[in-house]
Amino acid sequence: RGGGEKKTPPPPGPFRLPFVGHTLSLVRALHANTADDWLRRCVAAYGPVSRLSLFGSPTAFLSGTSANKFIFGSAAVTAKNPESLARMIGRRTIREVVGDEHRRVRAMMVQFLRTDVVKRYVATMDDEVRRHLDADWRGRGTVAVMTSTKALTFDVMCTVIFGLGRDATVRRELWTEFQQLVKGIFAVPVNLPFTTYSRCLAASERGRRAVAGVIQERRAKLERGERSPGDDVVTLMLAEGMPDDDIIDNVMFLIIAAHDTTAALLTFLIRQLDIDKDVFDKVVQEQEEIARSKAPGEALSWDDLGRMRYTWAAAMETLRMYPPVYSMTRKTLDDVEYGGYLIPKGWQVMHMTTMTHSDPAIFPDPGRFDPARFENPAAVPPFAFVPFGGGARLCPGNEFARVETLVALHYIVTRFRWKLAAGCDLSFSRFPLPYPSQGLLIDIEPIQK
Numbered sequence: 001r002g003g004g005e006k007k008t009p010p011p012p013g014p015f016r017l018p019f020v021g022h023t024l025s026l027v028r029a030l031h032a033n034t035a036d037d038w039l040r041r042c043v044a045a046y047g048p049v050s051r052l053s054l055f056g057s058p059t060a061f062l063s064g065t066s067a068n069k070f071i072f073g074s075a076a077v078t079a080k081n082p083e084s085l086a087r088m089i090g091r092r093t094i095r096e097v098v099g100d101e102h103r104r105v106r107a108m109m110v111q112f113l114r115t116d117v118v119k120r121y122v123a124t125m126d127d128e129v130r131r132h133l134d135a136d137w138r139g140r141g142t143v144a145v146m147t148s149t150k151a152l153t154f155d156v157m158c159t160v161i162f163g164l165g166r167d168a169t170v171r172r173e174l175w176t177e178f179q180q181l182v183k184g185i186f187a188v189p190v191n192l193p194f195t196t197y198s199r200c201l202a203a204s205e206r207g208r209r210a211v212a213g214v215i216q217e218r219r220a221k222l223e224r225g226e227r228s229p230g231d232d233v234v235t236l237m238l239a240e241g242m243p244d245d246d247i248i249d250n251v252m253f254l255i256i257a258a259h260d261t262t263a264a265l266l267t268f269l270i271r272q273l274d275i276d277k278d279v280f281d282k283v284v285q286e287q288e289e290i291a292r293s294k295a296p297g298e299a300l301s302w303d304d305l306g307r308m309r310y311t312w313a314a315a316m317e318t319l320r321m322y323p324p325v326y327s328m329t330r331k332t333l334d335d336v337e338y339g340g341y342l343i344p345k346g347w348q349v350m351h352m353t354t355m356t357h358s359d360p361a362i363f364p365d366p367g368r369f370d371p372a373r374f375e376n377p378a379a380v381p382p383f384a385f386v387p388f389g390g391g392a393r394l395c396p397g398n399e400f401a402r403v404e405t406l407v408a409l410h411y412i413v414t415r416f417r418w419k420l421a422a423g424c425d426l427s428f429s430r431f432p433l434p435y436p437s438q439g440l441l442i443d444i445e446p447i448q449k
């Protein structure tokens, strides 16, 4: 750059407190579900690129479709878990490795998530969903939907991706530890005694030991020829020569990625069906028609899922309004110019999915729940609807999530009627995932057939 040339300025931003910066203020807003307003005020004051200080890192907050495009497509940034999460699950996860290494790990996971493979999971998912509803819903007057759907998606994942049998002790251990661990995802990463974060770190240690035990067991079975790489992702990673610590990091990440997200989608879809009678009727009609075409006890098939078009459009609209992953972060690999500002090397870059999802110029009347927006998904402008991210790091579990959601919803709407339980309101927070008040308590009644 010549001496007389004007230097590109850093992004402008609000006053920040030393060390905590804007973390506490944003965390408070996430708890109160006012983070969108908080960030919109930031955009109104400083424009689409602003400087914040979050979770111990200088952060460029970007908004708009061009921000989404930059975050998903630019080679100048790399994926990065928030520091709080990285300290709990490790730094060698698929999210944090780059280039060929990322492609290699992703290829291993995709072997269990490709559409042709997911197609084979339909019968198992069908079985898990029915078992869950029989055990968790039938005979009960009230259900906490989020707790129940989390248990369901956790079990499906354990069965089909990790090959852990229903009675495996490790399954229950991991469930317990992850209920604690997830609370630390966006915590200030300081390990002081008696804080929530220190309890989360302790839970992650116990979780890691449990995964190490699974690795040992799989290694022995692989050596004895009792398991093969196609059986489960841990055996595959072992067979591919991945070091144990890297396997543990990736399993820890997969557990978080694969179950809380889909549970949030299912919960908010059920919540919406309680609010919106018109959408509810259309979903029930579509699902009843499929149920009528089945013999008693017959499992859903791949073709049945293809007939659930309206239900999936309602799920997409749920993902628009209540995206389970509402913020994605990256780290700059070098100084990078964006939108007329210089974002220095090593900064965190962050966007909020909800910024484009609730932009009236893209989705008119954005506060209205309208599945018709997704009857023709191709009509949605590029980089506007991004619940599964995009580019090289597009969520590889999106087809898995679609199938799991549709199977679960089919049995819920064809077997139960529900209404919000007395004393439970429709409010929700977003910390760390969208979480409805009291986990969404509903009073249920089985449909007599």
Ligand code: HEM
Binding pocket: 079, 094, 095, 106, 109, 113, 161, 254, 257, 258, 259, 261, 262, 265, 323, 324, 325, 328, 329, 386, 387, 388, 389, 390, 392, 393, 394, 395, 396, 397, 398, 400, 401
């Ligand atoms: C409704 C459910 C789900 C949602 C909304 C969701 C959302 C996302 C998003 C937004 C990303 C990209 C993050 C980024 O670019 O920073 C992502 C990545 C990922 N997701 Fe999902 N996800 C869901 C379900 C699943 C499931 C069921 C699995 C596995 C069974 C899964 C596995 C992964 C993995 C491994 C990555 C990392 C990909 C990479 O870095 O290459 N997700 N997910």
